Amino acid sequence: MNHPAQAAKFIEDEARAHWHDESLWFVRAKRDKAAQTLPEWEQLREKASQIKEHTVSHLADYLEEFSENAAKLGVHVHWAKDGDEHNEIVLSILEKHSVKRIVKSKSMLTEECHLNPYLEKQGIEVVDTDLGERIVQLRNEPPSHIVLPAIHIKKEEVGELFHEHLQTEAGACDPEYLTEAARNHLREKFLQADAGITGVNFAIAETGGVVVCTNEGNADLGTALPNLHIACMGIEKLVPRARDLGVFLRLLARSATGQPITTYTSHFHGPRSGAEMHIVLVDNGRSNLLGQAAFRRSLSCIRCGACMNTCPVYRRSGGHSYEATVPGPIGSILAPARDTEKFYTLPHACSLCGSCTDVCPVKIDLHHQLFAWRQKIAEQGLLPFVKTSSMQATSFLFRHPKLYRFLGSVGRRIAACLPRFLLYNKLNPWGKQRELPIIPLESFSKQYKKHRKDHDQ
Amino acid sequence: MTSKDHILNAIRKQSAPKTDLPNLEGPWIEYANLKSQFVDSVAAVGGECRSVKNFQAVKSELDQLPVFQSAKKICSLVSEVVSGNVELNEIADPHDLEDVDFAIAAGEFGVAENGAVWVNSGTMQNRAVYFISQHLALVIPGNQLVHNMHQAYERLVFPEPGFGVFISGPSKTADIEQSLVIGAHGARSLVVFLVDEID
Numbered sequence: 001m002n003h004p005a006q007a008a009k010f011i012e013d014e015a016r017a018h019w020h021d022e023s024l025w026f027v028r029a030k031r032d033k034a035a036q037t038l039p040e041w042e043q044l045r046e047k048a049s050q051i052k053e054h055t056v057s058h059l060a061d062y063l064e065e066f067s068e069n070a071a072k073l074g075v076h077v078h079w080a081k082d083g084d085e086h087n088e089i090v091l092s093i094l095e096k097h098s099v100k101r102i103v104k105s106k107s108m109l110t111e112e113c114h115l116n117p118y119l120e121k122q123g124i125e126v127v128d129t130d131l132g133e134r135i136v137q138l139r140n141e142p143p144s145h146i147v148l149p150a151i152h153i154k155k156e157e158v159g160e161l162f163h164e165h166l167q168t169e170a171g172a173c174d175p176e177y178l179t180e181a182a183r184n185h186l187r188e189k190f191l192q193a194d195a196g197i198t199g200v201n202f203a204i205a206e207t208g209g210v211v212v213c214t215n216e217g218n219a220d221l222g223t224a225l226p227n228l229h230i231a232c233m234g235i236e237k238l239v240p241r242a243r244d245l246g247v248f249l250r251l252l253a254r255s256a257t258g259q260p261i262t263t264y265t266s267h268f269h270g271p272r273s274g275a276e277m278h279i280v281l282v283d284n285g286r287s288n289l290l291g292q293a294a295f296r297r298s299l300s301c302i303r304c305g306a307c308m309n310t311c312p313v314y315r316r317s318g319g320h321s322y323e324a325t326v327p328g329p330i331g332s333i334l335a336p337a338r339d340t341e342k343f344y345t346l347p348h349a350c351s352l353c354g355s356c357t358d359v360c361p362v363k364i365d366l367h368h369q370l371f372a373w374r375q376k377i378a379e380q381g382l383l384p385f386v387k388t389s390s391m392q393a394t395s396f397l398f399r400h401p402k403l404y405r406f407l408g409s410v411g412r413r414i415a416a417c418l419p420r421f422l423l424y425n426k427l428n429p430w431g432k433q434r435e436l437p438i439i440p441l442e443s444f445s446k447q448y449k450k451h452r453k454d455h456d457q
Numbered sequence: 458m459t460s461k462d463h464i465l466n467a468i469r470k471q472s473a474p475k476t477d478l479p480n481l482e483g484p485w486i487e488y489a490n491l492k493s494q495f496v497d498s499v500a501a502v503g504g505e506c507r508s509v510k511n512f513q514a515v516k517s518e519l520d521q522l523p524v525f526q527s528a529k530k531i532c533s534l535v536s537e538v539v540s541g542n543v544e545l546n547e548i549a550d551p552h553d554l555e556d557v558d559f560a561i562a563a564g565e566f567g568v569a570e571n572g573a574v575w576v577n578s579g580t581m582q583n584r585a586v587y588f589i590s591q592h593l594a595l596v597i598p599g600n601q602l603v604h605n606m607h608q609a610y611e612r613l614v615f616p617e618p619g620f621g622v623f624i625s626g627p628s629k630t631a632d633i634e635q636s637l638v639i640g641a642h643g644a645r646s647l648v649v650f651l652v653d654e655i656d
Binding site for chain 2: 023026027039040043046047050051053054056057058059060063064067074079080081129130131132148149150151154155158178180183186190204209215216218224225235241242244245246247249250259260261263265266267268269270271272273274275281283287288290291293296
């Protein structure tokens with residue numbers, strides 16, 4: 001896994017990288033507009049942050065309360081330590097009902113557990129029903145964004161894909177036409193399905209209910225037709241009280257897409273008449289994250305994607321360059337927690353500009369956590385030699401002011417005459433696409449002293 | 458040890474500092490004109506809201522709607538407005554609702570800040586009707602509007618099994634190049650009727 005290498009591939013197509021950047025900035029701008037309609041926006045963020053922090057600090061109690069209440073509603077509650085156990089549980093439920101066809105609505109958790117390939121190996125058809133997810137599924141790709149799974153794909157490419165799989169007209173790429181084709185194709189899948197799998201946006205401890213937010217209505221159709229509903233959720237999705245949702249639902253869609261709320265905000269309290277409902281509670285590394293003070297607040301994430309839309313690195317490198325289920329700033333915190341060695345480049349895919357922290361609806365200190373990861377990664381000796389050696393050299397230089405000044409004065413004199421290969425090489429990744437500025441003959445401190453002197457007179 | 462105990466123990470072993478649950482007192486946004494804000498919000502999310510005098514007026518408004526005029530199969534859960542020709546109680550399997558063109562249902566209240574209508578279907582087997590119908594009309598009492606989501610949740614209790622949903626506008630997607638398309642999987646259009654006189 002290597003973010004810089006993947007990002008380099010992405011930006012080779014300059015026009016496309018620019019288009020990607022603009023698409024996401026457009027979403028970020030919509031978020032700003034929506035946030036500004038509420039004078040209490042900052043207060044909402046603060047409340048949301050406090051509710052999540054409280055919940056995480058009492059998580060075991062709330063999980064017990066939730067599972068007891070859900071059971072009272074007639075829900076079968078399951079617990080999974082990791083992704084494998086989650087997949088086994090889901091499969092065993094499906095086998096009991098002889099399920100052959102599943103419709104799934106968006107769930108980053110099942111992506112994290114790689115549920116689709118697991119079930120497909122057992123001969124079960126899994127159809128992702130969110131339009132963006134269906135597009136990436138037909139392309140055999142993972143989503144590149146947690147809210148906008150197909151944000152990296154152009155409509156012409158969707159046109160070609162649908163022509164191949166859904167028999168749309170060759171060359172047709174009108175979004176309305178393509179969406180209509182997907183609607184008809186997926187209607188059939190909804191009607192044929194033996195079971196519906198959904199993710200969970202929020203689970204309410206005091207009632208035992210789960211809440212799912214979609215714009216398309218896919219979670220609703222997928223659970224209203226088949227007689228089996230399996231809801232899969234990470235254990236951090238809990239809120240204590242139903243009225244806490246007032247806070248989160250006001251923040252979620254506004255932060256995600258700039259909508260005041262998603263089209264459908266569905267509250268499932270037990271199965272409908274004649275049907276069966278299961279909830280699978282999944283840990284998969286979350287309890288471990290809870291123990292790490294520096295990264296604990298990443299468990300507050302409500303998966304709105306705002307940090308991705310605003311991130312200058314994400315926008316210019318694309319979601320796939322992270323090679324993680326959740327990309328972008330929040331993903332760069334979660335992925336190294338799972339496997340530090342594999343994902344050590346991700347916390348470095350960040351300019352520490354802090355924009356993610358500014359837009360986060362639950363006030364996660366994202367860029368501070370990314371910085372903390374960098375320190376931890378360095379301490380664990382995971383950085384490559386070029387990085388550690390140049391860091392050590394820089395550190396030595398900064399600790400010896402006389403040497404610093406001497407080398408500075410030499411450098412200023414000779415830099416302009418040095419051959420290019422000495423200035424532009426592997427040790428200077430900054431110079432890959434940029435020219436060094438013209439170096440002034442006088443150092444900053446000299447210029448500063450001179451300026452002060454002139455000013456004081 | 459069961460996985461449940463394993464997970465709960467793993468969590469309890471960690472010592473996250475205990476913090477308090479905040480109060481949710483606000484102040485939260487309230488609008489000078491509740492009704493017009495709601496009407497505007499429904500329009501902003503792609504729906505349409507009409508304020509009418511009584512059930513009869515709902516019927517005559519519906520009669521003017523081209524999608525209602527051309528609807529062959531109509532399912533009504535508000536018999537005072539129209540009787541329809543699909544009897545939900547007689548449908549044994551929700552799949553049989555696949556060709557419903559128009560559904561009319563009651564909502565409990567509307568939320569001015571986002572145009573959402575709270576619809577409660579209890580444990581009804583055929584709740585698919587809200588999502589599978591090509592077009593949807595929701596009827597709510599004109600005086601049942603709240604300003605914001607906090608007020609909405611003050612009204613909601615979940616004492617027993619059931620299904621409830623906030624519906625804000627028609628089904629939509631922007632998954633192809635961020636182009637908004639109305640009519641993804643659910644209703645292609647949504648009309649909300651605010652009825653002044655409901656007995």
